[in-house]
Amino acid sequence: MTGSDKQKRYESLYRQIESVIEGEDDAIANMANVSSLIHEAFGFWWTGFYIVKDGVLVLGPFQGPVACTRIPFGKGVCGTAWERQETIVVPDVHLFPGHIACSSLSRSEIVVPIFDGTTVKAVLDIDSKELATFDETDSHWLERITGLL
Numbered sequence: 297m298t299g300s301d302k303q304k305r306y307e308s309l310y311r312q313i314e315s316v317i318e319g320e321d322d323a324i325a326n327m328a329n330v331s332s333l334i335h336e337a338f339g340f341w342w343t344g345f346y347i348v349k350d351g352v353l354v355l356g357p358f359q360g361p362v363a364c365t366r367i368p369f370g371k372g373v374c375g376t377a378w379e380r381q382e383t384i385v386v387p388d389v390h391l392f393p394g395h396i397a398c399s400s401l402s403r404s405e406i407v408v409p410i411f412d413g414t415t416v417k418a419v420l421d422i423d424s425k426e427l428a429t430f431d432e433t434d435s436h437w438l439e440r441i442t443g444l445l
């Protein structure tokens with residue numbers, strides 16, 4: 297996919313997500329539909345949420361194969377994005393120290409923290425079977441999308 301195709305697909309996805317979550321205030325219901333919409337739009341390998349509960353990330357709504365249920369603060373890509381409070385793009389998961397392999401087929405990953413004020417309340421995690429799937433366009437749009445939640 298070219299950069300311009302990706303941009304267009306995100307523009308349309310963003311509008312679709314806005315309309316699907318409009319008027320619904322249940323976080324789990326919205327995360328469920330958002331994971332489905334992102335997953336279907338790009339055909340990623342795994343797309344889902346981990347939610348901060350009692351000081352640990354717990355698996356939330358997702359699309360794709362079965363995944364690890366709990367990730368501690370500072371562990372894996374998800375726990376590191378939570379600790380740093382910033383989006384992390386991993387072009388090759390095998391080169392990320394401490395990466396948690398829920399699926400051996402995952403090759404690259406992006407994790408976007410979701411904030412309640414200044415506190416991280418959840419993260420969006422997306423895995424790809426290809427290397428270097430994610431770039432600044434993904435960070436930009438996924439941060440905008442998660443800002444709706």
Ligand code: SME
Nearest residue numbers: 363372373374395396398
């Ligand atoms: N790879 C993640 C774990 C979650 S799965 O990819 C669904 C991590 O290192 O945090």
